[in-house]
Amino acid sequence: MRDAHGIQAEGLAREFKGGIRAVDGIDLSVAPGEIFGFLGPNGAGKSTTVHMLTTLLPPTAGTARVAGFDVAHEGAQVRSAIGAALQEAALDPLLTGNEHLRLQTALHGMPKAERRRRSDELLERVGLTEAADRKVRTYSGGMKRRLDLALALVHGPSILFLDEPTTGLDPQSRNALWTEVARLARDDGVTVFLTTQYLEEADVLADRVGIIDHGKIVADGTPAALKAEIGRPSVEAIPAEPAERAAVARTLERFGASVPGSPKGVAVRLDGGEEQLADVVRALDAEGLHLQHLQLHAPTLDDVFLAKTGRSLEGAGDDELDAESEPEPVPA
Amino acid sequence: MTSGPLLAQVVHLGRRSVLRTLRQPVNVVPSFIFPLILLAVNVGGLESAARIPGFPTDSYLDFALAFTFIQGALFATTNAGTDLARDIQTGFLNRLALTPMKSAALLLGQLAGVIALALIQATLYLTIGLVAGVRPESGVLGVFVIVFLGVLIALGFGAIGAFLALRTGSGEAIQALFPLFFVFLFMSSMNLPRNLIEIDWFRTVTTINPVSYLIEGIRSLIITGWDAQALALGFGLAGGIAAIALAAASIALRGRLARS
Amino acid sequence: MNSFVSVARAVAWRGIHNAFTNPSILVPSLLFPLFFFTAFAGGLSRVSDVPGFDFPAGYTAFQFVFVFLQSAAFGGIFNGFAIARDFESGFARRLLLAAPRRTGIIAGYALVALVRWAATASVVLVVALLSGMEVLGDPAQLFALALLGLLVNVAALLWAAGVAMRFRTLQAGPLMQVPVFLTLFLAPVYVPLELLNGWIHAVASVNPATFLLEAGRGLFAGEPTEVGAAFAIALGAVALLTLWALRGLKSAESAG
Numbered sequence: 001m002r003d004a005h006g007i008q009a010e011g012l013a014r015e016f017k018g019g020i021r022a023v024d025g026i027d028l029s030v031a032p033g034e035i036f037g038f039l040g041p042n043g044a045g046k047s048t049t050v051h052m053l054t055t056l057l058p059p060t061a062g063t064a065r066v067a068g069f070d071v072a073h074e075g076a077q078v079r080s081a082i083g084a085a086l087q088e089a090a091l092d093p094l095l096t097g098n099e100h101l102r103l104q105t106a107l108h109g110m111p112k113a114e115r116r117r118r119s120d121e122l123l124e125r126v127g128l129t130e131a132a133d134r135k136v137r138t139y140s141g142g143m144k145r146r147l148d149l150a151l152a153l154v155h156g157p158s159i160l161f162l163d164e165p166t167t168g169l170d171p172q173s174r175n176a177l178w179t180e181v182a183r184l185a186r187d188d189g190v191t192v193f194l195t196t197q198y199l200e201e202a203d204v205l206a207d208r209v210g211i212i213d214h215g216k217i218v219a220d221g222t223p224a225a226l227k228a229e230i231g232r233p234s235v236e237a238i239p240a241e242p243a244e245r246a247a248v249a250r251t252l253e254r255f256g257a258s259v260p261g262s263p264k265g266v267a268v269r270l271d272g273g274e275e276q277l278a279d280v281v282r283a284l285d286a287e288g289l290h291l292q293h294l295q296l297h298a299p300t301l302d303d304v305f306l307a308k309t310g311r312s313l314e315g316a317g318d319d320e321l322d323a324e325s326e327p328e329p330v331p332a
Numbered sequence: 333m334t335s336g337p338l339l340a341q342v343v344h345l346g347r348r349s350v351l352r353t354l355r356q357p358v359n360v361v362p363s364f365i366f367p368l369i370l371l372a373v374n375v376g377g378l379e380s381a382a383r384i385p386g387f388p389t390d391s392y393l394d395f396a397l398a399f400t401f402i403q404g405a406l407f408a409t410t411n412a413g414t415d416l417a418r419d420i421q422t423g424f425l426n427r428l429a430l431t432p433m434k435s436a437a438l439l440l441g442q443l444a445g446v447i448a449l450a451l452i453q454a455t456l457y458l459t460i461g462l463v464a465g466v467r468p469e470s471g472v473l474g475v476f477v478i479v480f481l482g483v484l485i486a487l488g489f490g491a492i493g494a495f496l497a498l499r500t501g502s503g504e505a506i507q508a509l510f511p512l513f514f515v516f517l518f519m520s521s522m523n524l525p526r527n528l529i530e531i532d533w534f535r536t537v538t539t540i541n542p543v544s545y546l547i548e549g550i551r552s553l554i555i556t557g558w559d560a561q562a563l564a565l566g567f568g569l570a571g572g573i574a575a576i577a578l579a580a581a582s583i584a585l586r587g588r589l590a591r592s
Numbered sequence: 593m594n595s596f597v598s599v600a601r602a603v604a605w606r607g608i609h610n611a612f613t614n615p616s617i618l619v620p621s622l623l624f625p626l627f628f629f630t631a632f633a634g635g636l637s638r639v640s641d642v643p644g645f646d647f648p649a650g651y652t653a654f655q656f657v658f659v660f661l662q663s664a665a666f667g668g669i670f671n672g673f674a675i676a677r678d679f680e681s682g683f684a685r686r687l688l689l690a691a692p693r694r695t696g697i698i699a700g701y702a703l704v705a706l707v708r709w710a711a712t713a714s715v716v717l718v719v720a721l722l723s724g725m726e727v728l729g730d731p732a733q734l735f736a737l738a739l740l741g742l743l744v745n746v747a748a749l750l751w752a753a754g755v756a757m758r759f760r761t762l763q764a765g766p767l768m769q770v771p772v773f774l775t776l777f778l779a780p781v782y783v784p785l786e787l788l789n790g791w792i793h794a795v796a797s798v799n800p801a802t803f804l805l806e807a808g809r810g811l812f813a814g815e816p817t818e819v820g821a822a823f824a825i826a827l828g829a830v831a832l833l834t835l836w837a838l839r840g841l842k843s844a845e846s847a848g
Contacts (some may be wrong), residue, residue, distance in 0.1 A: 010393070054430060055428055055430075056429060056430070056589075076432065079430050079431070079432065080432065083426075083430075084426075084430055086423055086426055086427075087423070088422055088423035088428060089422075089423070089424065090422055090423035090424045090427040091424065092348070092352065092419070092422075092424055094351070094352045094355045094356065095348065095352070097349065099351070100343075100347070103344055103345075103347075104427075104431065105347055106340070106341075106344040107341060107344060107431035107432065107433045108431055108432060109432060135355075151427065268413075283509070333835075352705065362766075369774070370777075372792075373777040373778065373792075374782075376732070376778075376782050376788065376789075376790065376791065376792025376793075376795075377777075377780070377781070377782040377788065377792060378636075378639070378643045378782045379788075379789055379790070379792075380644070380783055380787045380788075380789070381636075381638075381639055381642060381782070381783075383642055383643060384638055384639070384641050384642055441679075511620065511624065515627055518631040518635070519627075519631060519635075522636055523636055524636060524638060526633060528638045529634075529635055529637075529638065530637040530638050531634040531635070531637055533634075534630070534634035534635050536798065538635070538695075592606075
């Protein structure tokens with residue numbers, strides 16, 4: 001179902017017992033039909049944000065509207081408009097794929113004939129038709145994730161939440177999932193809110209990216225704009241003959257200022273961006289200089305995170321208090 | 333998409349619960365076998381106790397059969413609890429919470445597995461008892477009442493297991509509490525009638541312990557016939573435990589789901 | 593020999609330290625035998641009114657001996673759980689890598705089982721004495737009973753260790769526990785052998801645990817009976833189960 005409202009959050013916060021603010025007043029806006037990548041290290045507040053937006057956890061401050069409904073006061077309407085594949089695959093190992101879909105469609109109130117048709121359609125879409133009558137405990141990690149996605153799509157939601165959907169998957173399964181997510185947004189107009197630790201995933205899939213750290217949004221924009229914000233690409237050349245190093249340096253310096261590189265190489269920041277790479281190659285060739293290695297270094301989202309927080313995104317969450325794994329508050 | 337009536341949801345969740353229970357023979361089979369082993373051991377070892385002056389029946393088997401239902405119900409507690417705890421740990425409960433499922437449907441559906449197991453257990457224990465020579469004084473109707481009371485007790489114990497699962501979210505915690513339930517069973521009139529327990533403080537404990545009355549309710553249908561007081565206490569306590577445990581589990585479920 | 597002793601001591605120190613500094617480990621192992629003693633001696637005391645029951649020291653003492661030996665057996669089994677847990681967590685691999693004489697590891701676990709059982713048995717004894725239990729055996733007879741308990745404890749530990757080292761998972765717990773449970777309970781638990789009838793009498797008559805139980809009760813009541821047979825069975829079980837445990841150790845070693 002095509003989404004017409006998207007997601008908006010203002011000052012959204014969640015405080016746990018002991019004063020832990022896992023999400024510390026964030027503002028978010030996701031346009032209808034957009035794929036929004038929510039990036040951050042372990043413990044940054046990604047899953048807590050998703051749990052609030054999907055009504056599984058009430059916010060302790062702020063507001064959020066999903067598909068036009070208030071998460072705090074119109075929970076049932078929100079849930080009818082969204083699908084979610086959360087961090088755990090959330091499957092019953094003793095049930096088959098078919099039985100999962102049967103249960104899910106039944107709980108959404110679908111008539112019996114419609115349940116069968118919809119189950120078959122989704123199984124085919126995620127490539128699980130042949131495994132449908134096997135118990136889930138016999139499924140591989142990739143198959144479980146695909147079934148998870150199918151279950152999230154059962155009722156044709158207009159907004160889809162995916163919480164680290166490709167963690168632990170092999171490259172093939174990951175690519176398959178990316179393809180399906182992109183198709184959902186492109187062809188079905190589904191808004192996708194995707195959390196991930198993988199820079200590549202956000203880069204490849206997301207129309208816009210939000211980066212969260214310690215419960216606060218530190219950057220928000222398209223991947224290209226965020227990267228452009230922090231700098232232009234650089235090129236590094238390692239000469240085949242060490243004696244030609246000075247000559248290589250003189251040639252490269254025509255294209256931009258020198259920057260630190262590897263001990264054997266020469267690196268400059270390209271004033272004209274990536275497009276200048278061809279000119280660099282032609283210039284070096286014209287001077288008769290031979291290279292052992294030539295590399296373009298483009299800014300990554302990790303560089304964006306580093307610029308905003310002073311830390312690298314990869315490995316940033318490993319030693320920190322993991323608010324993501326904070327259990328849901330035990331009822332009094 | 334609408335949510336559908338409560339009954340339909342209970343049926344769907346109940347179907348899943350029953351399937352899941354029956355697909356775990358490692359959990360299900362001991363719940364049949366252990367009570368029978370303990371029955372065989374106790375009857376074999378205490379048969380001569382039927383010769384104690386004032387013992388209410390000539391057959392210790394008739395006296396002891398009731399206990400198997402209670403022990404079976406104890407397994408129901410741990411099975412229901414660990415299954416629900418697993419749903420919490422795997423996130424499956426969250427998946428259900430995102431559907432239009434009513435909370436009551438989850439609990440009742442969950443307990444459908446307990447009821448199914450209890451029915452099979454009760455039928456098995458009674459069949460074995462009948463084959464071994466037990467003849468319930470309450471007749472054919474009494475057999476159905478025994479099954480009904482057995483299932484009601486299992487429902488109450490299963491609801492306790494569900495409550496513990498929802499409060500702790502941990503199957504290990506429930507397994508760790510299993511011995512505590514065992515204490516309740518042993519500190520009851522499972523082995524001797526209360527009036528034949530010599531040690532005063534032990535007799536007092538068994539008199540306070542509600543499990544004694546659950547056992548005595550079933551036992552009365554086998555060795556006495558239609559004992560209004562024993563049945564009233566048995567049904568009353570079984571119903572009371574079930575009602576309180578279901579209420580507690582509902583409150584715990586509301587807190588666990590915490591959804592708007 | 594030195595390295596065997598040092599390995600055994602190191603493993604024993606760790607197990608004893610963990611057991612006595614962690615209430616969650618210590619308390620259940622103290623409470624359960626007490627609970628069984630209370631339930632059996634307290635709840636079933638009228639069984640002494642059964643015609644033909646003539647144990648001289650009374651029903652409390654009759655049940656005390658059972659609980660004494662049962663706690664020895666289950667004490668060994670619960671330490672088997674600890675061994676399985678060590679394999680699951682990977683700690684056992686650390687022990688296997690570090691120990692120059694790996695048989696010392698089993699000896700260490702056995703020492704832990706013995707020390708823990710000694711604590712448990714002492715608590716149960718004190719409670720039983722406070723409840724007015726009569727002790728009719730002389731010191732030598734009581735010492736013999738304690739020795740019997742020790743052998744039962746070691747035998748049970750060796751059985752459980754063998755299972756734990758073969759399967760290396762806590763899921764093998766029932767396999768450790770159920771045979772011992774059945775062996776103990778298919779013996780004259782509630783009444784003497786001569787008051788059992790039917791199939792249970794036939795089974796109990798050939799059950800080795802019956803000899804241990806009857807001998808133990810006889811020693812406690814000052815009327816020793818079948819003591820030689822009981823010790824032969826206990827020592828034989830220890831010898832056989834030592835082989836079982838050593839083969840289990842080999843299995844664990846070859847699994848890496």
